[in-house]
Amino acid sequence: MLDNDYKSELTALKQQGMHRVMPVLESGCGREIVVGGCKKLAFCSNNYLGLTNDPRLIQAVKDAADQWGFGAGGSRLICGNNVPAESLQHRLASWLRKEASLVFTSGYATNTAILTTLSREGDLLAIDKQVHASIVDGVRSARGTWRTWGHRQLDKLTKLLDRRDYKRAFIITDSLFSMDGDIAPLVELAQIKAHYNAVLMVDEAHAIGTFGPKGAGLAEKMEVLSAVDIYIGTLSKALGGSGGFVAGSQTIIDTLINRARGFIFTTGIPAVNCLAAEAALDIIAAEPERAKRLITHASYFRDKCRDLGLAIGDSESYIIPVILGEPQRALEASKLLYDAGFMVPAIRPPTVKPQSCRLRISLMSEHTQEDMDGLLEQLTRFQH
Numbered sequence: 001m002l003d004n005d006y007k008s009e010l011t012a013l014k015q016q017g018m019h020r021v022m023p024v025l026e027s028g029c030g031r032e033i034v035v036g037g038c039k040k041l042a043f044c045s046n047n048y049l050g051l052t053n054d055p056r057l058i059q060a061v062k063d064a065a066d067q068w069g070f071g072a073g074g075s076r077l078i079c080g081n082n083v084p085a086e087s088l089q090h091r092l093a094s095w096l097r098k099e100a101s102l103v104f105t106s107g108y109a110t111n112t113a114i115l116t117t118l119s120r121e122g123d124l125l126a127i128d129k130q131v132h133a134s135i136v137d138g139v140r141s142a143r144g145t146w147r148t149w150g151h152r153q154l155d156k157l158t159k160l161l162d163r164r165d166y167k168r169a170f171i172i173t174d175s176l177f178s179m180d181g182d183i184a185p186l187v188e189l190a191q192i193k194a195h196y197n198a199v200l201m202v203d204e205a206h207a208i209g210t211f212g213p214k215g216a217g218l219a220e221k222m223e224v225l226s227a228v229d230i231y232i233g234t235l236s237k238a239l240g241g242s243g244g245f246v247a248g249s250q251t252i253i254d255t256l257i258n259r260a261r262g263f264i265f266t267t268g269i270p271a272v273n274c275l276a277a278e279a280a281l282d283i284i285a286a287e288p289e290r291a292k293r294l295i296t297h298a299s300y301f302r303d304k305c306r307d308l309g310l311a312i313g314d315s316e317s318y319i320i321p322v323i324l325g326e327p328q329r330a331l332e333a334s335k336l337l338y339d340a341g342f343m344v345p346a347i348r349p350p351t352v353k354p355q356s357c358r359l360r361i362s363l364m365s366e367h368t369q370e371d372m373d374g375l376l377e378q379l380t381r382f383q384h
């Protein structure tokens, strides 16, 4: 009976080209992966700097497991708080020039916990229309009123703020948008925040480790780190591991420790994850050429895509969409690339709008010129 309800929904998804299945990787998630017994070049991961399988990170994980075991053993307030989590938090806070930071088990958990905890009745939670689902889910269950402003359209944001029908306003955005690869106007957002005496929350999940002189993200690159009141990051993309964090004032962090249900009522992050993140931060500090290479790759790849007449929108980064339209078209394109040896995901609703289904190409610093040119050659099939 219950199954029948869902079966018809699943059938409908299949008919609409919206059904999802998980490819099974038979290898780690590096530049090259193994799927279905075949090697593929991965243009699908967020492992932008190739750190997930860097030998130094792996060694840090092994050493950490030897010393700390794996699971944290309990919630951090009860018995799961370990020295590596404390040490990582100090390091993140000083790197991001904030008073304190707090590590969570994922970036998703970080966003939902923060938004549900900090918002109060009468608050305005203003989000860019394209923010990540974890922010959307956070504001949906928050106590304030949430409204969207048109993607990167600051006049729409100021219109919302001009209403002055709120007690406090939170301006919330991703810095690098995960499906379009475009960048939030952080300098202008910092000015707007100051003008309206609002709170600025920026999710740097896709930019941390790769942008900015010290890899601290786009806010660092645009010199507005100090204007960001609530800095969100993840350990699971360029840092090659798993976990999420927030950095901000000591008062905000103490409030989260005392009130955030997504922090209090869950097992703490394993020490292994924290020591892996520290190893990743060491590599990022010692080898800035990795991020530089990635940025150079991205600029080459975008220019070539535009020369080929591919619809890559306003991408300004190593996340490069090729917008194709209907779900079925994106699926077919992904399958063609798969057969040619490239793993590039088809992105469909609800992640993107129904008519803007796409291939989402994500580059890595480890990709070679040949890798990129090989994919570009295949992409000529999707010229407009």
Ligand SMILES: Cc1ncc(COP(=O)(O)O)c(C=O)c1O
Pocket (backbone or CB within 6 Å): 106, 107, 108, 109, 111, 132, 134, 174, 178, 203, 205, 206, 234, 235, 236, 243, 244
């Ligand atoms: C902007 C943004 N924030 C947060 C997250 C969630 O991070 P995590 O994968 O660590 O849960 C993602 C994941 O894709 C993201 O794109």
